[in-house]
Amino acid sequence: xxxxxxxxxxxxxxxxxxxxxxxxxxxxxxxxxxxxxxxxxxxxxxxxxxxxxxxxxxxxxxxxxxxxxxxxxxxxxxxxxxxxxxxxxxxxxxxxxxxxxxxxxxxxxxxxxxxxxxxxxxxxxxxxxxxxxxxxxxxxxxxxxxxxxxxxxxxxxxxxxxxxxxxxxxxxxxxxxxxxxxxxxxxxxxxxxxxxxxxxxxxxxxxxxxxxxxxxxxxxxxxxxxxxxxxxxxxxxxxxxxxxxxxxxxxxxxxxxxxxxx
Amino acid sequence: xxxxxxxxxxxxxxxxxxxxxxxxxxxxxxxxxxxxxxxxxxxxxxxxxxxxxxxxxxxxxxxxxxxxxxxxxxxxxxxxxxxxxxxxxxxxxxxxxxxxxxxxxxxxxxxxxxxxxxxxxxxxxxxxxxxxxxxxxxxxxxxxxxxxxxxxxxxxxxxxxxxxxxxxxxxxxxxxxxxxxxxxxxxxxxxxxxxxxxxxxxxxxxxxxxxxxxxxxxxxxxxxxxxxxxxxxxxxxxxxxxxxxxxxxxxxxxxxxxxxxxxxxxxxxxxxxxxxxxxxxxxxxxxxxxxxxxxxxxxxxxxxxxxxxxxxxxxxxxxxxxxxxxxxxxxxxxxxxxxxxxxxxxxxxxxxxxxxxxxxxxxxxxxxxxxxxxxxxxxxxxxxxxxxxxxxxxxxxxxxxxxxxxxxxxxxxxxxxxxxxxxxxxxxxxxxxxxxxxxxxxxxxxxxxxxxxxxxxxxxxxxxxxxxxxxxxxxxxxxxxxxxxxxxxxxxxxxxxxxxxxxxxxxxxxxxxxxxxxxxxxxxxxxxxxxxxxxxxxxxxxxxxxxxxxxxxxxxxxxxxxxxxxxxxxxxxxxxxxxxxxxxxxxxxxxx
Ligand SMILES: Nc1ncnc2c1ncn2[C@@H]1O[C@H](COP(=O)(O)OP(=O)(O)OP(=O)(O)O)[C@@H](O)[C@H]1O
Ligand SMILES: [Mg+2]
Numbered sequence: 001x002x003x004x005x006x007x008x009x010x011x012x013x014x015x016x017x018x019x020x021x022x023x024x025x026x027x028x029x030x031x032x033x034x035x036x037x038x039x040x041x042x043x044x045x046x047x048x049x050x051x052x053x054x055x056x057x058x059x060x061x062x063x064x065x066x067x068x069x070x071x072x073x074x075x076x077x078x079x080x081x082x083x084x085x086x087x088x089x090x091x092x093x094x095x096x097x098x099x100x101x102x103x104x105x106x107x108x109x110x111x112x113x114x115x116x117x118x119x120x121x122x123x124x125x126x127x128x129x130x131x132x133x134x135x136x137x138x139x140x141x142x143x144x145x146x147x148x149x150x151x152x153x154x155x156x157x158x159x160x161x162x163x164x165x166x167x168x169x170x171x172x173x174x175x176x177x178x179x180x181x182x183x184x185x186x187x188x189x190x191x192x193x194x195x196x197x198x199x200x201x202x203x204x205x206x207x208x209x210x211x212x213x214x215x216x217x218x219x220x221x222x223x224x225x226x227x228x229x230x231x232x233x234x235x236x237x238x239x240x241x242x243x244x245x246x247x248x249x250x251x252x253x254x255x256x257x258x259x260x261x262x
Numbered sequence: 263x264x265x266x267x268x269x270x271x272x273x274x275x276x277x278x279x280x281x282x283x284x285x286x287x288x289x290x291x292x293x294x295x296x297x298x299x300x301x302x303x304x305x306x307x308x309x310x311x312x313x314x315x316x317x318x319x320x321x322x323x324x325x326x327x328x329x330x331x332x333x334x335x336x337x338x339x340x341x342x343x344x345x346x347x348x349x350x351x352x353x354x355x356x357x358x359x360x361x362x363x364x365x366x367x368x369x370x371x372x373x374x375x376x377x378x379x380x381x382x383x384x385x386x387x388x389x390x391x392x393x394x395x396x397x398x399x400x401x402x403x404x405x406x407x408x409x410x411x412x413x414x415x416x417x418x419x420x421x422x423x424x425x426x427x428x429x430x431x432x433x434x435x436x437x438x439x440x441x442x443x444x445x446x447x448x449x450x451x452x453x454x455x456x457x458x459x460x461x462x463x464x465x466x467x468x469x470x471x472x473x474x475x476x477x478x479x480x481x482x483x484x485x486x487x488x489x490x491x492x493x494x495x496x497x498x499x500x501x502x503x504x505x506x507x508x509x510x511x512x513x514x515x516x517x518x519x520x521x522x523x524x525x526x527x528x529x530x531x532x533x534x535x536x537x538x539x540x541x542x543x544x545x546x547x548x549x550x551x552x553x554x555x556x557x558x559x560x561x562x563x564x565x566x567x568x569x570x571x572x573x574x575x576x577x578x579x580x581x582x583x584x585x586x587x588x589x590x591x592x593x594x595x596x597x598x599x600x601x602x603x604x605x606x607x608x609x610x611x612x613x614x615x616x617x618x619x620x621x622x623x624x625x626x627x628x629x630x631x632x633x634x635x636x637x638x639x640x641x642x643x644x645x646x647x648x649x650x651x652x653x654x655x656x657x658x659x660x661x662x663x664x665x666x667x668x669x670x671x672x673x674x675x676x677x678x679x680x681x682x683x684x685x686x687x688x689x690x691x692x693x694x695x696x697x698x699x700x701x702x703x704x705x706x707x708x709x710x711x712x713x714x715x716x717x718x719x720x721x722x723x724x725x726x727x728x729x730x731x732x733x734x735x736x737x738x739x740x741x742x743x744x745x746x747x748x749x750x751x752x753x754x755x756x757x758x759x760x761x762x763x764x765x766x767x768x769x770x771x772x773x774x775x776x777x778x779x780x781x782x783x784x785x786x787x788x789x790x791x792x793x794x795x796x797x798x799x800x801x802x803x804x805x806x807x808x809x810x811x812x813x814x815x816x817x818x819x820x821x822x823x824x825x826x827x828x829x830x831x832x833x834x835x836x837x838x839x840x841x842x843x844x845x846x847x848x849x850x851x852x853x854x
Binding site: 051052053072073074077078082083085089090091092093094098101102103105106107108110111112114115116118122125126129152154155168172 | 682683686687689690691692693694695697698701702704705706707708709710711712713719723821824825828831832
């Protein structure tokens with residue numbers, strides 16, 4: 001049986017620095033997998049390579065059995081991989097609604113002609129785009145809807161920006177969602193809430209999720225499986241309990257005990 | 263030592279600094295030749311010409327600036343009074359002294375070689391036409407103007423507004439004299455024109471005073487109600503604002519259609535010029551303002567439109583002369599412009615920012631040089647261009663190139679198309695992708711937008727709109743030459759877009775009317791014909807001023823204002839308490 005995402009011997013070098021060296025990894029449909037590791041371990045680079053922003057120096061990436069190497073980022077997205085960014089990168093001057101609407105670009109098709117002649121198909125598609133955007137935003141409760149819909153994204157609080165980034169990723173209608181430190185900078189109650197939402201992303205929306213996270217409470221709560229990266233190589237993988245007691249992992253974190261801090 | 267009375271404790275440093283800047287500005291204006299060139303344009307005949315205005319406004323403004331204070335909230339400041347007036351006088355006087363020195367210099371030295379305007383002519387203007395005027399008079403004039411400027415700071419706000427409105431009305435009426443003159447025939451108002459204007463140009467003295475005081479009074483009495491109305495309009499809720507906008511738009515459109523009937527050739531040809539540049543600017547606004555592609559070679563598409571029309575409609579085009587009608591040729595204009603857009607765009611569009619700007623600049627020149635080249639001379643006539651382009655036969659009416667009113671209506675029609683296109687595209691899937699690309703191209707791509715296609719689309723839409731302008735231009739002038747498509751046109755169009763307000767359709771309208779209508783296009787005279795060769799200087803100064811003081815343009819789009827003033831917006835929303843308060847409260851509760 002083939003995996004949803006399979007990565008074989010992936011290598012990425014930045015001018016002599018091996019950010020990733022010989023990474024093997026896979027995710028199956030419906031899983032939530034956490035990727036953890038100390039700073040600079042290559043986690044973000046890993047995401048960047050999958051989404052086509054960074055070109056690997058070796059190895060292969062298979063999505064639904066086909067290689068995505070050499071595809072443009074937008075092509076990868078339309079195949080069904082969506083992501084968020086560690087350093088939130090919204091379209092700050094677009095409204096919240098527009099941020100989510102624009103992410104449906106690759107799932108819609110109307111062009112100049114439809115817009116100029118206001119064809120039926122155009123109006124119908126616009127309406128659908130808007131409705132889907134509102135539906136996605138209401139997933140986050142009342143925080144991103146109502147009067148906020150028409151507010152510019154830069155006016156949002158930090159936690160809300162993170163939520164909007166996830167909403168934007170949802171709008172591309174992916175099968176696989178890559179979340180880069182989704183709770184960084186959130187307070188404990190916000191973190192707890194988002195942890196629950198991540199679970200619902202799978203159960204209600206059917207996304208398969210790979211999540212990079214430093215917060216071990218979140219990792220413990222959401223993941224089926226944990227992969228630990230250090231210096232660009234996976235040093236351990238397994239359930240949270242297995243990984244957190246692995247001596248290699250403890251050493252990689254330089255004696256910092258791997259346990260949930262509440 | 264006797265203690266100076268405190269009222270005489272002036273900020274000398276400030277006075278000297280502003281005074282010297284004023285002097286330098288006056289020297290610059292004089293040596294650039296403004297007083298000489300603008301002297302023929304009379305404002306109040308025979309007292310005041312635009313040439314003198316170009317000198318007088320400087321000490322006045324500097325007197326005003328030097329004597330104005332920073333008012334800090336909560337800090338007690340003494341009432342403006344005598345010291346401020348003195349500051350103004352001294353600043354103005356130092357500025358005026360600059361001109362005194364200039365006059366002495368011109369009398370005694372001759373350095374006309376590098377400085378063309380170091381001339382007896384300038385001396386004559388500076389001496390108010392008198393033979394032996396004492397140059398020191400300028401110190402007095404400067405002082406007086408500085409005093410006046412400072413007085414503006416001292417008098418109450420409403421009076422200040424009244425005076426400035428009065429003054430600017432007189433100035434505007436004088437500048438619009440040729441247009442008013444031209445219009446008066448249509449409205450049968452020649453008697454009014456004769457009443458207020460001198461035969462040789464310029465307002466008569468009494469009408470000017472009456473006009474200024476009338477407007478001044480009105481503005482004082484209305485107490486800034488107009489400003490309030492504008493602010494109110496801006497604050498309106500979205501749907502209501504939309505309604506008001508539609509009404510406003512309707513009124514302006516109706517005026518645009520009805521007014522030309524009453525206007526003569528002069529105004530109509532002026533409007534036709536404005537319209538052609540407006541059409542170009544609306545097209546470029548899509549490319550630069552919406553999609554954020556800094557295209558400096560936009561004139562290429564203008565050229566392609568004009569040459570396509572020329573070849574297809576002129577009976578004497580050198581190589582291939584099918585002699586089509588203008589309307590039929592328009593089909594090919596669209597196709598060829600779109601193709602050129604694709605051909606130029608495809609290699610260029612992958613570049614970012616500055617690189618793209620430079621390469622498009624190059625392509626703009628290449629197109630012109632191709633039309634100019636010996637290589638293509640058999641087809642496009644080289645430097646001799648293509649002549650004999652007929653007028654436009656619309657079946658019901660025939661618009662010849664010299665029928666400026668007809669041309670204006672045609673331009674108006676195409677501008678309406680351009681506005682419609684911008685408006686519809688902005689609120690579509692494509693328009694949103696342009697916005698996203700402008701904000702962050704890499705993220706846009708990661709969110710599934712094919713950035714190359716989207717940008718290429720903007721390029722092509724812009725190209726087609728520019729080619730319409732080219733087609734009209736060809737029919738209007740009756741001939742095309744490579745040198746009508748200089749790089750300068752690209753730049754002027756860009757300046758129109760920037761000064762008006764990038765991404766804002768009303769802004770582009772205002773920009774085109776102010777720059778092309780009043781100052782004039784690269785080769786087309788505007789209302790102020792006297793500006794001639796000074797036009798580019800004024801363009802440049804305006805651009806610098808705008809970039810420093812109002813980078814969002816004269817009539818900015820809401821989005822752009824927000825982009826440039828993010829911090830203020832955040833502060834506002836914080837003060838209003840609309841941001842995420844309820845959430846932090848929520849969060850705290852949960853924590854407890
Ligand atoms: N574009 C780049 N050019 C050069 N070096 C890079 C680039 N991107 C990442 N690196 C380097 O690659 C290594 C891995 O970086 P990466 O951002 O993937 O780490 P990370 O695991 O995400 O760390 P963090 O937990 O801090 O987010 C680092 O040493 C980093 O400096
Ligand atoms: Mg990272």
